[in-house]
Amino acid sequence: MYHADEKGYYGEFGGAFIPEMLYPNVEELRQKYLDVMYEESFKKEFNQLLKDYVGRPSPLYFAKRLSEKHGCKIYLKREDLNHTGAHKVNNTIGQILMAQKLGKTRIIAETGAGQHGVATATVCALMGMECIVYMGEIDIARQAPNVARMKMLGAKVRPAFSGSRTLKDATNEAIRDWINNPVDTHYIIGSAIGPHPYPDMVTRFQSVISEEIKWQLKEKEGRENPDYVVACIGGGSNAAGTYYHFLDEPEVGIIAVEAAGKGVETGESAATSALGKVGIIHGCKTMLMQTADGQITEPYSISAGLDYPGVGPMHSHLHKSGRAEFYSATDDEAMTAGLELSQLEGIIPAIETGHAFAIFDHKKFKPDDVVVISLSGRGDKDLNTYIDYFGLK
Amino acid sequence: MNRINEKLNSQGKLLSIYFTAGYPALNDTVKIIQDLEKNGVDMIEIGLPFSDPLADGPTIQDSSTAALKNGMTTEKLFEQLKDIRKSVSIPLIVMGYFNPMLQYGVEAFCKKCHEIGIDGIIMPDLPLDVYEDNYKATIEKYGLVNVFLITPQTSDERIRQIDTASNGFIYMVSSASVTGSKSGFGNVQTKYFERIAHMNLKNPQIVGFGIKDSETFQQATKNAKGAIIGSAFIKHLTTNGVAGIGSFAKSIKS
Numbered sequence A: 001m002y003h004a005d006e007k008g009y010y011g012e013f014g015g016a017f018i019p020e021m022l023y024p025n026v027e028e029l030r031q032k033y034l035d036v037m038y039e040e041s042f043k044k045e046f047n048q049l050l051k052d053y054v055g056r057p058s059p060l061y062f063a064k065r066l067s068e069k070h071g072c073k074i075y076l077k078r079e080d081l082n083h084t085g086a087h088k089v090n091n092t093i094g095q096i097l098m099a100q101k102l103g104k105t106r107i108i109a110e111t112g113a114g115q116h117g118v119a120t121a122t123v124c125a126l127m128g129m130e131c132i133v134y135m136g137e138i139d140i141a142r143q144a145p146n147v148a149r150m151k152m153l154g155a156k157v158r159p160a161f162s163g164s165r166t167l168k169d170a171t172n173e174a175i176r177d178w179i180n181n182p183v184d185t186h187y188i189i190g191s192a193i194g195p196h197p198y199p200d201m202v203t204r205f206q207s208v209i210s211e212e213i214k215w216q217l218k219e220k221e222g223r224e225n226p227d228y229v230v231a232c233i234g235g236g237s238n239a240a241g242t243y244y245h246f247l248d249e250p251e252v253g254i255i256a257v258e259a260a261g262k263g264v265e266t267g268e269s270a271a272t273s274a275l276g277k278v279g280i281i282h283g284c285k286t287m288l289m290q291t292a293d294g295q296i297t298e299p300y301s302i303s304a305g306l307d308y309p310g311v312g313p314m315h316s317h318l319h320k321s322g323r324a325e326f327y328s329a330t331d332d333e334a335m336t337a338g339l340e341l342s343q344l345e346g347i348i349p350a351i352e353t354g355h356a357f358a359i360f361d362h363k364k365f366k367p368d369d370v371v372v373i374s375l376s377g378r379g380d381k382d383l384n385t386y387i388d389y390f391g392l393k
Numbered sequence B: 001m002n003r004i005n006e007k008l009n010s011q012g013k014l015l016s017i018y019f020t021a022g023y024p025a026l027n028d029t030v031k032i033i034q035d036l037e038k039n040g041v042d043m044i045e046i047g048l049p050f051s052d053p054l055a056d057g058p059t060i061q062d063s064s065t066a067a068l069k070n071g072m073t074t075e076k077l078f079e080q081l082k083d084i085r086k087s088v089s090i091p092l093i094v095m096g097y098f099n100p101m102l103q104y105g106v107e108a109f110c111k112k113c114h115e116i117g118i119d120g121i122i123m124p125d126l127p128l129d130v131y132e133d134n135y136k137a138t139i140e141k142y143g144l145v146n147v148f149l150i151t152p153q154t155s156d157e158r159i160r161q162i163d164t165a166s167n168g169f170i171y172m173v174s175s176a177s178v179t180g181s182k183s184g185f186g187n188v189q190t191k192y193f194e195r196i197a198h199m200n201l202k203n204p205q206i207v208g209f210g211i212k213d214s215e216t217f218q219q220a221t222k223n224a225k226g227a228i229i230g231s232a233f234i235k236h237l238t239t240n241g242v243a244g245i246g247s248f249a250k251s252i253k254s
């Protein structure tokens, strides 16, 4: 009931609202993705690469000092320890193998924080494929280390100059590229967004996160199900992967943290569930921030990876159905939570991830609650922002 | 009979022009429509600007951004057009993206189009199956012709489905591209134009994307019933403003 149906709907959300120019590409993918993913040879190759190349399973780490501070049992799912430093690579490994199965030779992607761009450039280098990454002009400036990494890996980084010059516009440019190159190109979308089958496909590739949490928690706590799983949400891929195997387990509380930017009511925010209405963005019916007239508005967050005016259709459904609790954390809360994690546990998180850790500003847990937080990425790429923000020079 | 169908039944090749409403200036809409009609244009696509026009290249994107900055809204466009049928008799089509129509309310949108005398709509991101399952009845109830796109990549089978679902014309996108990116037609296009012509579809075809002058108009309409000019006309407006619309329109069919 929380998974995509055959047409890619989660409740009323999802589907494929695409111009005819994209139909053959998306339809080919829709017809084949499940068959390919169920092939034994595909599963074997995917799992092998996740193990030997990405370094999975990622540890589930009991955060003792953080637990003491917040009065509950906190486990961290260490996606930051993956090769390339975030959960994004789980999806790009899956999609590059998919692209090969479909006979594609050219890869395009959009990126906000640059994590997905780096993860895409990485798998393209691994497989010897041409790689073009679209990135908003503003994000290119604020995530310079990742731009350099992509170039080092042999990818071309093309700036998106239109609109807010962030993730939304990079996505528009990637879609235009796909329209212009319908035959040889596969578009590796980096989050659980876009037309069906993307949200479902990305979610399945990321679902390894919750698959591992189950057996890891069993080893540590004697039970597979935590009381809560917590994740930050941009488009919603690390969250979708963290929730996946718990969606139909009602005793597991699902918590989503969006970016409130400077505050939900300030006009500079990316808290889609609070500010959005149902509409169509990037080929998908979902909650999105827009004017009364249906023009998509420009979001704001200090973290490039959460600076998106929509949210994946699964999350719209989890929100609307009440299955998940939604919160939003401001820039300040996320930055402070990132500093706290650094100094209590010796782990510097991505600013995106800092939002998940700001949950403790919003919700009080019970002492025996087992809370698993998706530590979606590491903060290396964000050092400049941290240094400026905290005056660490 | 709908004005679009009447026009399609007439002799000769049809020139259709696309422009973005609210560009270059907010209140140019009516003048542009009147001038185009006076100068022999057969049909007009009035572009409802959208913040994120996925299928458009930089020319139409930029005009959309400018139009929105100028203050264009769905309500505003309907208000500008409310008396348009007092002065204009050629077919008028609203072209835009689905989200603004959805937010206005699909039924309210269609009703308003009908009251004004709009004859059809083109929503590139309202796909065939969603149209048939959810919106066909409403769009038809208000007498509107819904136009679908096909591209060189569209399979014969799907073209047949689209032909069956259409009751006006088929918008034939000339090449695999967003608007405004290619000009001139090569071998691939010619083959595609011929392939479609040989399918003997029930709906006439009008070719769009990449038509910019009399030569490309001739090539595109060799097999098809008509052709649509968009980006080239927007560029003309950018350079010349609303002066000289007549000479642009006349130069195409000459």
Ligand SMILES: Cc1ncc(COP(=O)(O)O)c(C=O)c1O
Pocket (backbone or CB within 6 Å): A086, A087, A112, A113, A114, A115, A116, A190, A191, A192, A232, A233, A234, A235, A236, A237, A238, A239, A304, A305, A306, A350, A352, A353, A376, A377, A378
């Ligand atoms: C570390 C990290 N976490 C989270 C996100 C947000 O994306 P998603 O909501 O798809 O997990 C990003 C996006 O760039 C990221 O880099």
